[in-house]
Amino acid sequence: MAAFAALLATYLLGSYYIGMSVVVDVPYYALLSLGRVAIVYFISLGVGLAFGILAATNKHAERVLVPLFDIGQSVPILGYFPVVLTFLIIAFPHGVGNEIGADFLLFTAMEWDIFFGVVGAVKNIPSSVEEAARGYGFTGSNHLRYVVIPAVLPALLSASVLAWNDGWTFDVASEFVQFANSAGKLTTYSVTGLGSYIQLATQQGHIIVSWYGVLVMGEIIFITNQLIWHQLQNRVATHKPVLATIIRPDLQSPLRLRRRFRRLFGLRIRQVAQTVRVSEQLSTRALAVVFVVVLSVVGFLVYAHLPIRGLQAFVSDITRPGGQLSNVPLYSLFTIGRLFAAYITCVGITLLCAVLAVTKKNFARYFYPLYDLGRSVPYLAVFLPLFVTLHGSLPTGVSQEIASFILLMLAMVWYLLFNVVTAARALPTELIEVSAVFGVKGWKRVTDIILPAVLPAFITGSLLAWGGGWNVVIYSEYVQLAGQSTPYVLPGLGYLLDNAAYVLGDIPLVVFFLFIMSGIVILLERLVWRRLLKRVERFGVEFN
């Protein structure tokens, strides 16, 4: 009831202060976007369940599906979206391509969490349960119905929360794409919805209206989280005979709140560990095959492209200063630097919160509601209004950098905060007692007890944060506003990518950049985060 009252109040206030004619259609747009996100969510759910259970129960399927989904997860969605969209619009004219494109982007935003959640959950069914099921002759559909589905349900719900939020965050990017080609001709692809409403308002300079749209979207995310997901999670947790050892019955609501987060956290850790483990096993063969396939596609595209532009032109482009290719190393560093600046800030905030979570008793009471609220901010939707707002009083480059920084912070900080704070709160009481008995206090306690204890969660959070960051950094480096013949850009890989796709219309170049970007993402993940995670995993405390 309170939820609908809030929505109604927002609507009435909007119509009063902004004007009835402007906001009259907002509920309609909101419903369209809600429908779009919901439908794509159900598709993702079906695909994730089917392929997840298949991958977790069948060795051969696992060998193919897990690397495939892992690559899909590693390649930044917004990087290859222009290519896919261009293709879809040619293949499906009359606006159908636009809709499929939007749905595809949402799908890629939601699918990975669900798939890996399902795989992790099925693989984590206790072997005693599996043995008992086999002993009592559960096979086929019985096994699925009485063992697999109930075991998957909690993880599925946790993954759904993440997917739902990610879907909404990418809604604004999926519904509205605008660019100008080399001749300065403006092209807009859009589908009707709240996301395109926000974008359009910004484009037309109605900055109050776009902030209003962001507010409405945030409210919808928050309310759906509270009304649907949290309710479902509480209900599922209460009758779970199969996993009774893992999930104890609910007692009181604050406890329940904490347990919900703890469960979500456990899923994340397990999910990452699972991916690491599976991809370690497969790294030699399957990944090599995938890389060879990708390489040959790139090779083919470059080869097919060469007769047109000529080998010489290609080489000279690499060596010529200011050429598209010669910029790659430096621009990659710029993009990494941008991510790093936001990451370091997030790390500072997170460590502070981790220490507070251990030392302050009622920290959780304030943290988790704030987390819920903060997680509801659709950061991609915030970016453009923020940029335009800042642009009013600051130089272009500065305002775009600041808006990009805030966007990246909002995209990265939750993964870190969530993992680290939950780990800090789950610190075994015995370790806290040990530090009390032996007088380990103050800074010593931070460096010798708290930080090492949260390190695995910290690295897991970092891995996820960088993945999320790569996804959105592209978005912030290239902004095309209506009435401008040239876009606002920040030097970086995202700019190169969007420029190649929209202005140059050079598909091989786009694929090349995409390959480089994915290469950096995968290298960073494998060489830095996963390696670190493996190293600290054995020092981890036991979480229950």
Place this chain on the structure above:
Amino acid sequence: MSATPILSIKDIVKIFRNGSEVKAIDDVSFDVNLNEFICIIGPSGCGKSTLLRIIAGLETATSGQILFQGQPKTQPTSKVTMVFQTFGLLPWKTAVENVELPMEVAGIEKAEAKARADRYLKMVGLGMFENAYPHDCSGGMRQRIGVARALALGPEVLLLDEPFSALDELTAKSLRILLLQIWGDPALPTNNFVMVTHNVEEAVMMADRIIVMSPRPGRVVGELKVPLPRPRFEHLRDPLFFDTVDKLMGMLSSNVEEQM
């Protein structure tokens, strides 16, 4: 028996307030005399571990007080240390680093701390494993590290919270013998042990005096002086040992029947 007890537990009451009130410990008093090995025994829920935590200064009593060498004690001190049920080792520190940490905190010089850590790890039989991490050690080895850590500070009183219940019986046996040797060694400063257990044979094998507690709320329902001569492991087949075990068992079960 000495005139002033090293440790006096006086009228301890502990009430947990968590929505409703639960009385965990109800007016518990006893003394620990100099050089005495005390066991607190009772079924689960009798508040024995909570009592040990109050003595350690990890929990505060609702009323009553702990006197250590005649002075009220509410905070943890390096004079009273503890061995934990699941060892409480820091997984990210090696054996020697785990032992050194409390000494570092207590302001003991680095070289001295290192020397002491070496000495105590050797004493518990882990001279070769100084640089091993806890996850490389068996349960028995981990608890040996826990014992070395607690002793390295040279405490007057050692508190032991079911130190063998997470170990298999063979490992537990050798650790019991080790602890008895440490307790009986006049060269070591730590000769006052207070151990919580629910294992009857273990209590009879180790303690001078056994405090028997009953559950809900935790109360002292009896006290038993173990008449068995030391070294105890030479007398584990004496009829006197079995008689004492039976007597203690009787004290525990008569109390359970009362509850029913």
